Structure formats: C-alpha cells, structure tokens
Amino acid sequence: MLVGYVRVSTRDQSLPPQRDALREAGCGWVFMETPSGAQRDSPELKGALDYLRAGEKLALWKLDRLARSVRQFVETDEDFAKRESGLRGLTRAIDTTSPGGRLVFHGDGRR
Known part of the structure; x- marks a missing residue:
C-alpha cells in the first residue's frame, strides 16, 4: 500500500495538486501539512511515518x-530500512524498494 505525504511551505504552493497526484498513484491515505519550510517539527510527517507498516x-x-x-x-x-518499508517519489520515479531506486537514491545501491 502507498501512504501519501504532501507539504507546502509558502502561500504560493497548493496542497490539492500534490494530493491529487498521490491519490492517482494509488495512495490509500494522504497526510497533509502546511508548516514553514524552516520548521523542523512536522506532526503530519510523523503521523504518516507512524501509520506506515x-x-x-x-x-x-x-x-x-x-x-x-x-x-x-x-x-x-534509515528509519524506512528499520521498518522494512520504502519511499516512492512521483516526479523522479524513485522507489527505494527496488534495486534501481536504491541506486538512484543512494548512489551505489547499498543501504
């Protein structure tokens, strides 16, 4: 299953395009957040990671x-690896659960 996470950090950005793209990709649940980009605490990201199995x-x-x-x-x-889960980026077509995705994400294919 895919769990989505969207975040905007400026008034010029919009949640719906990100959310809609994630739903089209098959996300069963999408967590949405609107904090400042400089803010390190992201409660919705934490919620998405807690929800991930x-x-x-x-x-x-x-x-x-x-x-x-x-x-x-x-x-x-590293948290994904401990959870035996992965990351999928839509615009760069990265999936860290595949060998090619790990190679692109890490540069050498190893965790």
Missing part, C-alpha cells in the same frame, strides 16, 4: 517534501 511505501510528489537536508534524508531512509 512493513512492506508499505511513503509516496511523495517531490523528494524535497520529505526533508530539507541530506542528513534528514539519511535519517529518514
């Missing part, structure tokens, strides 16, 4: 919706 994937419209730094990406990816 082994074998499921967190789907994002763009990877920059997940984290603001490489460190945050790495920490979140």
Whole structure:
C-alpha cells in the first residue's frame, strides 16, 4: 500500500495538486501539512511515518517534501530500512524498494 505525504511551505504552493497526484498513484491515505519550510517539527510527517507498516511505501510528489537536508534524508531512509518499508517519489520515479531506486537514491545501491 502507498501512504501519501504532501507539504507546502509558502502561500504560493497548493496542497490539492500534490494530493491529487498521490491519490492517482494509488495512495490509500494522504497526510497533509502546511508548516514553514524552516520548521523542523512536522506532526503530519510523523503521523504518516507512524501509520506506515512493513512492506508499505511513503509516496511523495517531490523528494524535497520529505526533508530539507541530506542528513534528514539519511535519517529518514534509515528509519524506512528499520521498518522494512520504502519511499516512492512521483516526479523522479524513485522507489527505494527496488534495486534501481536504491541506486538512484543512494548512489551505489547499498543501504
């Protein structure tokens, strides 16, 4: 199952296009958030990660919706590995549960 997460950080951005793309991709549930991009605490992202189960994937419209730094990406990816779940980015067609997706996400295909 796909669990969606959308986030906007400015008034110029809009939740519906991201949400609609995730629903079209097959997300059964979409968590939505509108905090500042500088805000580190993201309760809806935490909720999405808590909701995610082994074998499921967190789907994002763009990877920059997940984290603001490489460190945050790495920490979140390590959490996915512990949960036996993965990440799917729609605009870059990345799926970290596939060998090709791991290669693109990590650069060498290893966790």
